[in-house]
Amino acid sequence: MPKLTIRDVNLRGKRVLVRVDYNVPLEESGGRVVITDDTRIRETLPTLNLLREQGARIILASHLGRPKGKRDSSLSLAPVAQRLAELTGRPVQFVDDCVGAEVEETVANLQNGDLLLLENVRFYPEEEANDPQFAARLASVADAYVNDAFGSAHRAHASTEGAARVVASRGGPCVAGLLMEKELYYLGHELENPAKPFVVILGGAKVSDKIMVIQRLLEKADALLIGGAMAYTFRLAQGHKTGKSLVEPDKIDVAKAAVAEAERRGVKFLLPVDDVVAVPVKTDKLDKKGKPVIDYQQVRVNSTLDTPDGFAGLDIGPATVRAYSEVIKGARTILWNGPMGLFENKTFAQGTNDIAKAVVEATERGAKSIIGGGDSVKALNKLGFGPKVTFMSTGGGASLEFLEGKVLPGVAVLNDKA
Numbered sequence: 001m002p003k004l005t006i007r008d009v010n011l012r013g014k015r016v017l018v019r020v021d022y023n024v025p026l027e028e029s030g031g032r033v034v035i036t037d038d039t040r041i042r043e044t045l046p047t048l049n050l051l052r053e054q055g056a057r058i059i060l061a062s063h064l065g066r067p068k069g070k071r072d073s074s075l076s077l078a079p080v081a082q083r084l085a086e087l088t089g090r091p092v093q094f095v096d097d098c099v100g101a102e103v104e105e106t107v108a109n110l111q112n113g114d115l116l117l118l119e120n121v122r123f124y125p126e127e128e129a130n131d132p133q134f135a136a137r138l139a140s141v142a143d144a145y146v147n148d149a150f151g152s153a154h155r156a157h158a159s160t161e162g163a164a165r166v167v168a169s170r171g172g173p174c175v176a177g178l179l180m181e182k183e184l185y186y187l188g189h190e191l192e193n194p195a196k197p198f199v200v201i202l203g204g205a206k207v208s209d210k211i212m213v214i215q216r217l218l219e220k221a222d223a224l225l226i227g228g229a230m231a232y233t234f235r236l237a238q239g240h241k242t243g244k245s246l247v248e249p250d251k252i253d254v255a256k257a258a259v260a261e262a263e264r265r266g267v268k269f270l271l272p273v274d275d276v277v278a279v280p281v282k283t284d285k286l287d288k289k290g291k292p293v294i295d296y297q298q299v300r301v302n303s304t305l306d307t308p309d310g311f312a313g314l315d316i317g318p319a320t321v322r323a324y325s326e327v328i329k330g331a332r333t334i335l336w337n338g339p340m341g342l343f344e345n346k347t348f349a350q351g352t353n354d355i356a357k358a359v360v361e362a363t364e365r366g367a368k369s370i371i372g373g374g375d376s377v378k379a380l381n382k383l384g385f386g387p388k389v390t391f392m393s394t395g396g397g398a399s400l401e402f403l404e405g406k407v408l409p410g411v412a413v414l415n416d417k418a
Helices: 045-054 078-088 101-108 132-139 158-169 178-192 207-217 230-237 249-265 318-329 350-364 375-383 397-403
Strands: 015-019 026-029 032-035 057-061 093-095 115-118 144-147 174-176 198-202 223-226 268-270 275-286 292-302 312-316 333-337 368-371
Touching: 015 045, 015 158, 032 078, 045 057, 045 078, 045 178, 078 093, 078 115, 093 101, 101 115, 132 158, 144 158, 158 174, 174 178, 178 333, 178 368, 178 397, 198 207, 198 318, 207 230, 207 249, 207 333, 207 397, 223 230, 223 318, 230 249, 230 312, 249 268, 268 318, 312 318, 312 350, 318 350, 333 350, 333 397, 350 368, 350 375, 368 375
Parallel strands: 015 057, 015 144, 057 115, 093 115, 144 174, 198 223, 198 333, 223 268, 333 368
Antiparallel strands: 026 032, 275 292, 275 312
């Protein structure tokens, strides 16, 4: 059922707790922490602008990273407050906590249209536990609740679900922001009865991550194009050698069932006909996450369906790009979730880049292109293609769960339209 939005309620003079998703990538540069991609901040600006126009007193809550319930200065939202001020051209107050006396005092002094950003809600373990008392403390400063954090809506946390319930119990409105409204429209309404042909492009690492989405979309799609490491589980299921490619041997039956279901429904189910392979070699170096850096040697295009011994498949090949692009060209609706290969490494980014170009070209010819969040969005942004598609979701796991047909706690708790 459609949800009420900030357009449907009068929030003038109200203290409005707005759950945003400012879980942005950070890195240290020149002795200070900088935001490397502010897309998630920019996407909330329409909501914040309308709330300001309405005269709301805006209290922003978000998480950042995984501090595991402990204060971590490297995951402070202070740099986000600074960037938000730059983007809005207005002062953004920041409190070094998300509950307590200082928050209450700052909120009490807010004027209509003012912006306040609270510190990382995940500095408290009670946030992810959806602790009722913590949710009540978060909600104690609010007359109304707005969720504009679709990317976190699949989590029943204190700031995404519990606080909304507290506000609702007092008779306060709990509504969607404009970004949330847009997410629900494109991932829900637009894909409920998509214009045909409906082409789904799925990539990423694991069949297990996408199998529920595959099963759901087989009911509506005209074609499924499979890329990324998940393609090798399908190849294994067909009896081909996969070398050192990432596979899920325990998902072979699942892969076979998906292909059989596609055949039963008359859905084109395309797998790569060639790929880019290389020999992965561990080095003594560690990446930023402390994992061994892999050096890829003997990179070449493999035109057979069997991966040579010692090699790993890391991108779709040129023949696959041509075949997939031809299908995409004829689409009227496109859903893309997951890269075609290890696109973070430019050696294996060509397949993802070429599919991105095909999607943009189809969009220019009138197709609706919906990008289901995560790495697909990163790839498009890297190419500067973000503005050239119809819609890019800000959700990763939330997008997948919504496409699977699951109820998202952060959405379910919002007021329904009559």
